[in-house]
Amino acid sequence: MSPERPAPAEPADLAARAAQKHVVVVGGGVGGLVAARECAKVGMRVTLLEGSEALGGVIRRVALDGVVVDAGAESYATKGGHVRALVDDLGLSDRVVTPQAGGAWLAGLPGGGAAPLPAGGILGIPGNPFQDDVRRIIGWSGAWRAYLDRVRPPLTIGHQLSLGRLVASRMGEKVRNRLVAPVTTGVYSASPDDVDIDVAAPGLNAALTRVGSLSGAVLALRGEGASRGAKTPGAAVEGLVGGMSVLVDALAADLDELGATVRTRVRARRLTTDGTTWRVVVEEPTADQPIEGEEATQEAELVADAVIVATSEHGARELLAGAVPALAAADAAPAPEIEIISLLLDAPALRTPPRGTGVLTVPHSHTAKALTHSTAKWSWVREAAGDREVVRVSFGAQGEPAATAALEDEAAIDLARREASALLDVPLSPAQVVAGHRGRFVQAQPASIIGSGERRAAARQAVQAVPGLAAVGAWLAGTGLAQVVPDAAEEADRLRRALLWD
Secondary structure, eight states: OOOOOOOOOOHHHHHHHHHTOEEEEEOOBHHHHHHHHHHHHTTOEEEEEESSSSSBTTOOEEEETTEEEESSOOOEEOGGGHHHHHHHHTTOGGGEEOOOSOOEEEEEEGGGEEEEOOSSOBTTBOSOTTSHHHHHHHHHHHHHHHHGGGTSOOOOSSOOOBHHHHHHHHHOHHHIIIIIHHHHHHHHSSOGGGBBHHHHSTTHHHHHHHHSSHHHHHHHHHHHHHHTTOOSTTTOEEEETTOTHHHHHHHHHHHHHTTOEEEESOEEEEEEEOSSOEEEEEEEEOSSOOBTTBOOEEEEEEEESEEEEOSOHHHHHHHTTTTOTTOOGGGOOOOOEEEEEEEEEOOGGGSSOTTTTEEEEOTTSSSOSEEEEHHHHOHHHHHHHTTSEEEEEEEOBTTBOOTTTTSOHHHHHHHHHHHHHHHHTOOOOGGGEEEEEEEEEEOOOOTTBTTHHHHHHHHHHHHHTSTTEEEOSHHHHOSSHHHHHHHHHHHHHHHHHHHHHO
16 A cells, blocks of 8 residues: 555645745756745745856846847747746736747858748758758759658658758758758757757657658648647747846846845855755855955855755756765766857948848858847847847857857957858948947757757756755756746755655
8 A cells, every 4th residue: 555645734834844944046047046936935945046246047138338138048939838937927928029020041051152041941951842942052953852852761660869860861961061050050059960859859750750751741740730820849939128137137036025045156165965954065255355356255054954956067066976976077968168249230231131130050151150130130129229230149069169269358259240241241340349248158968969868867866866955957957948947946846845745
């Protein structure tokens, strides 16, 4: 017989029990903020620690000559509805906006050409290789090679995991290199050969076996999605007027209202536990003035009933090495180092968007991997910028350091200007750069990378085996708020149930 479940506690008893529990959350990105909020909502005492001066993680804002824009993540995927539910719950519904029409372009075609990114595909895989906008990019030879997919036998025993290898074998290198690779590099910062097709495009392998061709599978999946009123997987996004930092501000304000303590410029250095109590050794600023430009710090200790680690993968593995020996920092997955250069331009020629809302690049054709024309993409940025233009130029991908990495800020901004000029096919002189900002990010390894799922599952299992411990963030949930937000809520719920019922 299974053991009897404990009788439900009275609300007053539950509230009293919750008030006696102290949870420390290490990391003030969205994952940490959401997890902290879930614990604070039931009355637990929560202390959130963030090592930098600002909350938000990859969500950041910057003022370019008075124009405040996103310097990091600028939108969220609507998939699952979890982020929108959080936005609504925080009272931000009236700030939700969708991108302007216009679509993206593809630059770096042979001869330096560019063309609109074809419509109707999945991850760049076309449903019809003879479609005019597809043929414009891969040419007649590429279209006829892709057509051979229709007459090749489908895979009937097992299936190909690698998106790039599957596309190349069925539709040819031109489809892989000119259509699929720009999308995976721009979206996942990864080569298509490293992308797990079952994660990036669920159901595509099965549809290939069922329909008999890859292009037919694309059409079948898009048809099924249209019949349900759905858009292409990963294509639907929303933003917030004022930028995504508005979400961070709202989460921080809600934590304050719930009585949680949020401390910035405090770094967790060590974690120890005796099985019931956690001790968190932190490094925090002293009240003394900085000495010779360096901030004076001191160590302190926090005692907690539970800890939620919401840092980067390397930071989490390093911090948890003692409590969870299976998580060694050396085992952290390679993470793309991305740089985003935001430019405010006095460029009337960009007022009518020359190439939609942004540009993806054929890998190795440009030093930049992508460009977003923010004033063309977001109406609120257009209003904020007035008669000026905002563009964001992205550098770096999995296994490829950003071309700006070794440059000083001024040189990096100038390289971004030159790349923007080339990608938009509009002359942009140094004098037209009103202001620039350089943002550096270490992106978690995308969940779509082959083998990533197994690594994440093993790490999570090791963490969950330790009483009073949880870990959240993109390195476990997958990149993007649509993955991070529900995962953080679920892990926090698991932890608080254990604290209140076990």
